[in-house]
Amino acid sequence: MADDTAVHEEGAPAEETDAAADPTPEPETVHGAPVTRSRGQRVLHPQRSELPALVRALRDDDGYLMCLDVTAVDYLAYEGDRHLPDGVDPERFEVVVILLSHAARERLRIRVQVPETDATCPSLFEVHPGTEAMEREVFDMFGIRFDGHPDLTRILMPEDWEGHPLRKDESVGQIPVQFKAPQDAR
Amino acid sequence: MTTVEHDPIAQTSEGAQEMGPRSSADAAELLRELGATLRMSEAEAAELINEGPSEDQTMIINMGPQHPSTHGVLRLMLELEGETVLRTKPIVGYLHTGMEKTGENLTFLQGPTNVTRMDYASPLFSELAFSLTTEKLLGIDEDIPLRAQWIRMLMTELNRITSHLLFLATNGMDIGAVSMMLYGWRDREEGLRVLEAITGLRMNHNYIRPGGVAADLPDGWRDKVLGFVDSVPQSLEEYDVLLTGQPIYRERLQGVGVITAQEAIALGATGPILRSTGVAWDLRRDLPYLRYEDVEFDVVVGTYGDCFDRYAIRLNEIRESIRIVHQILDQLPPGDYRIQDKKVTPPPRARIDESMEALIHHFKIFTEGFKVPEGEAYCAVESPRGELGCYIVSDGSSKPYRMHVRGPSFVNLQTLPHMIRGGLIADAVAVISSVDPIMGEVDR
Numbered sequence: 001m002a003d004d005t006a007v008h009e010e011g012a013p014a015e016e017t018d019a020a021a022d023p024t025p026e027p028e029t030v031h032g033a034p035v036t037r038s039r040g041q042r043v044l045h046p047q048r049s050e051l052p053a054l055v056r057a058l059r060d061d062d063g064y065l066m067c068l069d070v071t072a073v074d075y076l077a078y079e080g081d082r083h084l085p086d087g088v089d090p091e092r093f094e095v096v097v098i099l100l101s102h103a104a105r106e107r108l109r110i111r112v113q114v115p116e117t118d119a120t121c122p123s124l125f126e127v128h129p130g131t132e133a134m135e136r137e138v139f140d141m142f143g144i145r146f147d148g149h150p151d152l153t154r155i156l157m158p159e160d161w162e163g164h165p166l167r168k169d170e171s172v173g174q175i176p177v178q179f180k181a182p183q184d185a186r
Numbered sequence: 187m188t189t190v191e192h193d194p195i196a197q198t199s200e201g202a203q204e205m206g207p208r209s210s211a212d213a214a215e216l217l218r219e220l221g222a223t224l225r226m227s228e229a230e231a232a233e234l235i236n237e238g239p240s241e242d243q244t245m246i247i248n249m250g251p252q253h254p255s256t257h258g259v260l261r262l263m264l265e266l267e268g269e270t271v272l273r274t275k276p277i278v279g280y281l282h283t284g285m286e287k288t289g290e291n292l293t294f295l296q297g298p299t300n301v302t303r304m305d306y307a308s309p310l311f312s313e314l315a316f317s318l319t320t321e322k323l324l325g326i327d328e329d330i331p332l333r334a335q336w337i338r339m340l341m342t343e344l345n346r347i348t349s350h351l352l353f354l355a356t357n358g359m360d361i362g363a364v365s366m367m368l369y370g371w372r373d374r375e376e377g378l379r380v381l382e383a384i385t386g387l388r389m390n391h392n393y394i395r396p397g398g399v400a401a402d403l404p405d406g407w408r409d410k411v412l413g414f415v416d417s418v419p420q421s422l423e424e425y426d427v428l429l430t431g432q433p434i435y436r437e438r439l440q441g442v443g444v445i446t447a448q449e450a451i452a453l454g455a456t457g458p459i460l461r462s463t464g465v466a467w468d469l470r471r472d473l474p475y476l477r478y479e480d481v482e483f484d485v486v487v488g489t490y491g492d493c494f495d496r497y498a499i500r501l502n503e504i505r506e507s508i509r510i511v512h513q514i515l516d517q518l519p520p521g522d523y524r525i526q527d528k529k530v531t532p533p534p535r536a537r538i539d540e541s542m543e544a545l546i547h548h549f550k551i552f553t554e555g556f557k558v559p560e561g562e563a564y565c566a567v568e569s570p571r572g573e574l575g576c577y578i579v580s581d582g583s584s585k586p587y588r589m590h591v592r593g594p595s596f597v598n599l600q601t602l603p604h605m606i607r608g609g610l611i612a613d614a615v616a617v618i619s620s621v622d623p624i625m626g627e628v629d630r
Contacts, residue, residue, distance in 0.1 A: 039322050039563045065451050068566075069592040073579050080560040080581045090554075096577065098564055102451075102465070105472050109564060130454030133600050143285075156279040156629055166588075167285055172291060 015153035027085065031057045033110075034085040043109045045088045048121060051112050055097065056127045064099040064108055070135055071096050072142045076168040085115075092116040092146055094185035097124065097131075103116075114144055123148035205246060205263040243267055251280045255360045255615040258625035262614070264604070269610050274603040281629035289589035292557030294320050296353075299392045299584065301576070304591060306389055307628040308349040310342050310381075311569035312591065312627075313394040315576040318475060318565040320396040322388035323558050323580050326525055334398035340514045341384065341393060342567070343507045344411065347418060348377035348568040350500045350507075353622045354425060357497060360619035361438050366428055373421045378413045383407065397531050398514040398524025410514065415508045422504060430501070439494035443605035443617035446491060453604065454597045455558045457572025458503070459621065462488035462495035469568035481513045493620040500570075500622075529556050555584030571595050571622060593627035 029034040031054050033046035044052045052134050058064040073094045075082065091113040099108045114121050123146035124131040137145045137156040143164035146152055154161065163170055217522050220330030259280035265273035301316045302309040321327040355370020378388040384407055385391040385400070393400050429435045445455070445538035447463035460467055466484040470478040488495025488504040524531050532551045533544040558580040566575035582589040598621050605617045 038561055039325075039565065052448055068456075068573060068597075069564075069575060069577070069590075071577060071590045073562075073588045076585060078368060078579075078581050083561065094365075096590075098575070098577070100573075102467055102472075107473075107566075121353055128454065129452050130597060134454075137596075139296065154279075156282040158279070165284060171285060 001002065002161065024181060025054065029097070030054075030062075030086060034087065036083060036085050038109075041107065041109060043111055045085055045111055045113075047088075048112050048114060051095075051097070052122045052127055054110070054126060055099070055124055058099060059127060063101045063103045066100040067124060067131050068100050068107070069098040070131050070138060072138045072140060072144055072166075074166065074168045084111075088113060093119060093142060095121050095138065095144065100132070119143055120145045120147055122146070125149055140164065143167065195497060196527070204277065205265065205273065220589065236453060242489050244272060247615070251277075255618060256311040257446070257618065257623055260599075260618070260623060260625055260628070262608075263472065263612065264608075264611065267613060269612075271606050271609055271611055271614055274606045276602050278599065278625070278628050279605070281625045283629070285630045286589055286591065288477050291583045291585065294558055295394055295551065295588065298395050299390075299591065301589075301591060302390045302392055303626065303628055304593065305574070305595070305624050307352050307624050308570050309377055309390050310345040310394055311390065311574050312576075314338060314342055315567045315569075315574050316578075317394050317396045317590075317593070318567065319576040319578045320558065322565055323561055323564040323578060324396070324398070324530065324556075325559070326527060326530065327341070329527070330398060330525055331522040332477070332519045334523050336514055336518045337399050338394055339476050339478070339481075340386070340411070340511060340518070341381070341391075341399070341508045341543075344414070346379060346507045346570050347415075347504050347511075348381070350480070350504045350546050351377065351418075353500050353570070354429075354497075357619045357622075358429060358445060360615050361435060361471060363432075363435060365430060366425065369421065369424065369428070376414050376417060380407075380410045384412050395524075397521070397527065402523040404419060411511065411515065413463050417510050418504065418508060418511050422501065425501065430498070436494060438616055439492065439497060439620070441490070441492050441494075442613045443493045443610060443620060444491050445493060445601055446603050449604055450491070450601065453600050455572070456594050456599050457568070457570070458499045459598055459601060460572070461486065461499055463491035464489055467481060469566060473566075475565070475567060478499055480517065481510050483507075483510050493616050496622075500530060503570075551569045557582060557584050558586075567595055571624065571627070572598060591627075592629060593630060595621075595623040595625075596628045596630075599623055 030044055033044040033050065033054055036043045036045065042055065073096060074092065075090065075094060076092055084090055093114040093116065095112040095114055097110040099110065101108070112121060121144055123135055125135065125148060128145060132150070133155060135149050138144055139146060140154040140157050141164055153159065157165065164169050194605040238498045244265050244267045246263055246265050248261060249258040251262055253590060261280065262269050263275045263277060285300055285304060289297060292300055297316050297320065298313040301312040302394025306314050318327065321330060351370050351374040355367045355374065358370060381391065382388045384403060385393040445459065445463060447465050450460045450463050450465070464487050466485045466487045467476070471485050479541065484508045486499045486506060488499055488615045532548045537544040538548055560580055560582045562577070562579040564575055567572045573594035574594055576589040577592070579585045579588040602617065
């Protein structure tokens with residue numbers, strides 16, 4: 001008995017010191033998605049398949065009525081720290097969704113990892129019809145397909161364009177130089 | 187999650203961007219082109235594929251990209267039955283110059299030169315959004331000198347006046363009030379002269395930069411600004427006589443292009459379009475940046491969400507901007523016009539003549555740029571067209587790893603099918619005009 005209590009007494013303070021070292025022992029989550037902070041702004045990191053359900057829950061329960069922006073980042077050449085929470089594996093592409101709550105006067109950012117081998121993401125069109133043009137732009141620029149989008153075509157580039165310009169392995173375009181130095185310049 | 191089979195060819199060949207005949211559209215696509223995403227279900231739209239007017243009763247025509255009322259190179263495909271517009275699809279991209287890609291190859295100091303060319307009617311707002319985001323990444327957003335913040339406010343409010351004057355001019359022109367076009371351009375030009383006197387350029391100023399502004403206000407700026415803002419109210423009275431109370435003008439705008447608050451929010455519309463529906467949402471008041479907490483102004487809202495409300499909102503926002511400018515003139519503090527952080531700010535010009543180190547410092551900042559810590563940030567400002575946001579990812583180098591601008595015009599264009607649907611083709615012109623899209627910002 002005495003031994004048992006001793007173990008308990010030792011165990012309890014050890015937990016407290018752990019908690020003191022880490023101010024958030026229980027990772028903060030919103031509708032099951034881990035939360036990080038970036039420069040004072042809240043960022044959610046849901047799994048790809050959970051994105052529409054999360055955005056819908058945020059719209060219906062938390063007042064994030066407006067989807068301001070859908071964009072993407074190609075992290076192919078990025079060497080720094082991605083600032084992802086535990087349990088979220090970095091992938092090449094990242095779809096970034098920015099939501100706005102008028103009542104709370106707050107923006108919320110959602111970062112979704114999209115692998116290179118299966119560059120698809122569920123569309124938010126059903127939840128926020130206003131994402132239609134932005135998802136087309138992401139598809140156009142990054143080649144990420146949005147499942148459930150009503151009309152996924154290129155929006156800014158010509159429809160016969162090959163490649164997706166904002167990918168990091170697409171080079172910056174150049175116009176062939178039309179001038180030549182004179183052959184026998186003196 | 188179910189895996190979706192993708193045709194490898196489909197990665198590059200996406201099919202037409204154009205609007206096809208009704209029979210070739212599927213229900214969800216039709217729903218959107220009808221501008222009825224919120225008004226009817228997909229099942230109801232599916233019925234319309236078969237039950238709508240047959241193809242020999244309707245006609246699909248192109249409006250633009252070369253059409254005087256499309257404000258540049260906007261192309262609309264309209265399905266008409268007689269003179270009634272059944273479906274609309276905006277087709278954009280004719281002005282795409284890859285500015286986001288360009289932005290990845292310019293340093294943070296060169297960035298404003300690039301983004302200022304996006305929204306060419308209100309260039310200072312793009313510069314401001316870019317600079318605020320860069321400052322947030324640098325962690326110096328709390329340290330920007332007060333005078334710099336007030337100068338930024340002064341310049342953006344002057345720019346808002348010129349941008350709204352341009353709207354009044356083109357709106358009048360589209361509706362047929364050509365004299366309004368002349369008056370609007372004339373008064374805008376007066377504003378551009380003030381901007382030119384302060385920044386050196388009429389447009390594409392590159393004046394607001396990370397860390398502050400490019401130069402302090404020049405001698406005699408106060409008289410020039412006062413001369414401009416004191417002349418505008420009288421012009422606005424003239425516009426009221428010319429347009430606001432004029433029966434023809436009201437008939438063309440009232441009840442045309444109606445959008446509800448619910449639709450505007452669902453479609454992500456911001457700025458005067460959202461405010462015309464009665465939603466009092468203005469970032470200057472609701473998510474204040476710079477020193478907007480220290481000035482008094484009203485957020486102008488409409489009631490009906492029609493073209494006339496959007497006209498009246500912009501007209502009265504000019505009055506509010508003048509109110510803000512007067513308060514700025516009273517409260518503008520002395521001090522630095524840019525942050526004295528040697529990592530970001532080049533040395534003063536006079537020091538370069540006497541100090542080798544200052545010359546090297548100057549040279550390094552303008553060739554290599556300054557390094558911005560890793561991370562990502564989003565900042566937005568209330569441009570004359572709505573929420574103008576900038577999202578930057580930095581990898582610790584002196585160039586943005588990714589720079590994205592949320593152009594309000596780009597998102598606002600999605601409201602066009604909703605507002606044009608069921609109206610006459612002549613009203614479509616009024617609706618496009620009331621959205622006030624700037625194609626440089628749409629296509630970027």
